[in-house]
Amino acid sequence: MDGAAASVSSFSNSMTPPLPPPASGTSSSAVEQRTKTTVSHHYFGEESTANSHSLRVDVIENMEEDYGMFVWPCSIILAEYIWQQRSRFSGKNVIELGAGTSLPGLVAAKVGAEVILTDDLHKPEVLENMRRICSINDLSCKIIGLTWGEWDAPLFELRPHIILGADVFYDSTDFDNLFATITFLLQSSEECVFITTYHNRSGHHLIEFLIEKWGLKCSKLMDGFAFMPWHKASSIQGNIQLVEIVLDDTKPL
Ligand SMILES: C[S@@+](CC[C@H](N)C(=O)[O-])C[C@H]1O[C@@H](n2cnc3c(N)ncnc32)[C@H](O)[C@@H]1O
Numbered sequence: 728m729d730g731a732a733a734s735v736s737s738f739s740n741s742m743t744p745p746l747p748p749p750a751s752g753t754s755s756s757a758v759e760q761r762t763k764t765t766v767s768h769h770y771f772g773e774e775s776t777a778n779s780h781s782l783r784v785d786v787i788e789n790m791e792e793d794y795g796m797f798v799w800p801c802s803i804i805l806a807e808y809i810w811q812q813r814s815r816f817s818g819k820n821v822i823e824l825g826a827g828t829s830l831p832g833l834v835a836a837k838v839g840a841e842v843i844l845t846d847d848l849h850k851p852e853v854l855e856n857m858r859r860i861c862s863i864n865d866l867s868c869k870i871i872g873l874t875w876g877e878w879d880a881p882l883f884e885l886r887p888h889i890i891l892g893a894d895v896f897y898d899s900t901d902f903d904n905l906f907a908t909i910t911f912l913l914q915s916s917e918e919c920v921f922i923t924t925y926h927n928r929s930g931h932h933l934i935e936f937l938i939e940k941w942g943l944k945c946s947k948l949m950d951g952f953a954f955m956p957w958h959k960a961s962s963i964q965g966n967i968q969l970v971e972i973v974l975d976d977t978k979p980l
Contacts, residue, residue, distance in 0.1 A: 763790035766863070767798060769830060771810040775956050782810065782837055785863050786828045787856055795827035795846050795853035800963040801894035801924040804951040805831040808922070808969060809891075811954055813838035819888040820916075824873065824908065825895040829857050832891060836866050843885065848872030876904025886916045892923040896934055906941045913943070913974050920973050924951050927966040942978045947971035 765788050772781025784806075789796040809816055809831055817839035823832035826844040836842040844861070846853045849872075857870050871881050890912050895905060913919045925934070938945060951967035952960050 764788070765790070769798070769803070769806065771807065771834065775959060782834070784830060784833045784837065785860070786830055786833075787860050787863065788828060789856070793850060793853055795825070795850060796856060798828045798830055799894040800965060801926065801951070801967055802828065802830045803959065803963060804955060804967055804969065805891060805893040805922070805924040806834045807955055807959065808924075808951075809834045810838070816840045816889065820886060821889045821891060822885055822887040822912065823891040823893075824875070824905070825892055826857060827853060827893075829860055829868075831893050832868065833860065833864055833866060835889075835891070836868050837864075840889075842866075842868045843887075844868050844870045845873035848874045848877070848879065873908070875901060875908045882908070882911070883915075885912060887912055887919055888916060890919065890921040892921065894925060895923065896925040897928075899933055902933060902937055906937050906943075909972070910941045910943065910974075913972075920946065920971050922969070922971050924967055924969050927968050938972060939975075942975050943972050944975035945970055946973045 767786050767788055768777065769784045769786065770776055770780035770782070771784075773779040786798050788798060813834075816835045819835075819840050820843075821832065821835045821840040822843045822845060823829060823835075824845055826832050826846050829844050832842045832844045844857050846857065851872075854870055854872055861868050861870070873879070873882060890909060892905075892909075896902060909921050913921060935945075947970065949969050951969045952963075955963070
């Protein structure tokens with residue numbers, strides 16, 4: 728891929744994502760000009776600043792690579808939600824879909840969840856970056872290639888309590904495959920919940936339609952900015968929703 732601008736143009740016009748963001752609410756260091764690789768620092772707790780925080784997570788980003796190599800705003804919001812709800816995550820089996828730079832999953836792991844990070848099996852560079860990110864944060868999360876709508880052996884062994892997905896609803900041609908994987912995972916473990924943040928673009932009604940079509944229901948819907956510390960929120964743009972989705976047990980399987 729020829730860089731971020733080129734990858735933006737590969738998305739359908741109806742679901743155009745925002746321009747790749749510089750990591751928001753973060754500072755950057757160790758810039759390698761040749762590869763456009765940066766390490767961004769993400770702070771949680773206290774004042775969530777470099778000088779006052781309870782948790783710091785470092786993320787390796789690459790501005791010339793794929794979508795899975797940036798920290799997207801949805802991921803910053805989902806990570807903050809996990810931090811604030813950390814008692815709910817501690818001790819749970821958590822799997823992140825389309826994790827990319829994996830900030831939500833990393834925060835879940837830091838607060839005591841058993842985390843499996845996944846991304847497209849066909850994107851080895853994204854999976855390799857996830858390994859490096861785990862290593863610099865002293866985490867040993869399991870990392871597996873999991874392509875939505877594909878039924879490879881590891882998928883059948885997963886028993887998550889919580890499924891995470893940040894900005895995974897951006898290409899409407901993938902939505903049915905993504906819902907197929909989500910529904911399969913929700914069925915594989917009792918009381919499992921899918922927690923996702925997504926940009927409320929033109930696909931919103933399609934997502935609502937697919938939730939019903941796949942026998943699911945929305946158990947929580949909130950504005951992603953409602954719980955963000957002001958200085959993190961001020962560097963993020965867009966209409967971002969946080970949604971929790973579960974099986975609709977009033978419908979037959
Ligand atoms: C917009 S990025 C979001 C990355 C990260 N969750 C974040 O918010 O920073 C979408 C992610 O979904 C992954 N992805 C796209 N299509 C996929 C597919 N068919 N199966 C699995 N992952 C996919 C991409 O590799 C990328 O990491």
